[in-house]
Amino acid sequence: MKHRIHKWAKHGLDWVYPRECVFCSTSLRTLKDYFYLCTACEDSIRFIKESHCSTCGAPFDGAVEGIRQCAQCVELKPIFSEGMSLFKLRDAGQALVHALKYRRGNYLVQDLKRLVQSVPEFCDFLAGACLIPVPLHARKQASRGFNQSEVLATSWAGLFPNTLVDNTLVRIRVTASQTGLSRDERFANVKNAFAIDRKALLNPSCRYILIDDVFTTGATLNACARVLHVAGAERIGVATLSHG
Ligand SMILES: [Zn+2]
Ligand SMILES: [Zn+2]
DSSP states (O other): OOOHHHHHHHHHHHHHHEEEOOOTEEEEOOOSSSSSSHHHHHHHOOOOOSHHHHHHHHBSSSSSOOOOOOOHHHHHHSSEEEEEEEEEESSSHHHHHHHHHHGGGGGGGHHHHHHHHOHHHHHHHHOEEEEEEOOOBHHHHHHHOHHHHHHHHHHHHSTTTOOOOOOOOOOOSOOOSTTTHHHHHHHHTEEEEESSSSSSSOOSSSSEEEEEEEEESSSSHHHHHHHHHHTTTTTEEEEEEEOO
16 A cells, blocks of 8 residues: 555656656556666666576576686675665666666665566575665765665665664764776775674674675775774675665
């Protein structure tokens, strides 16, 4: 019922603010599966449903038997032990990430939920966990107006019972954007950039999942995981909207 009311409200708003597909800019006059994706662009989203690295979620090309960890994770030996990513950072998927991050993507919340619901394995992974958004520095969050990882965590947690969002992690120094940095520079850039916001220890019996928009080298997520581990977390996973 709630969804139906939301639909009607949305139809009314469409007269005032016509919706467009985030990727191809087609005007969207009727509501199908997504508010901001046309059917063709929806079909182009490359969900990571089958074989993928169990540690970071990187997609494997074709079915891979025996190998569970990608080459990057074998080298990194990350502190997080399990991970999933929803889709590849390509085409319409990339446009969604961009809209979320740089165009105040709160309006995408319904679509972000729908995307998760398309991948049952991803739902199972999130359900019942404590979701921890990768934080922005307070100054950056004030200028951007929101934290895209928090938007993801909050909208996803709302889909499942006993699934919480914990904003305990903070970014304690301003870091340069990871975009354009080499792999080594990315790791150096986020070293010692995070801390726990309170003195209480984390619960070793909880399953913590760090939430971010994109997984690239894992530098940021591993820096965050290190802080959680020191604070007492024993089961740490990562879930990202997209894998670059
Ligand atoms: Zn489109
Ligand atoms: Zn991996």
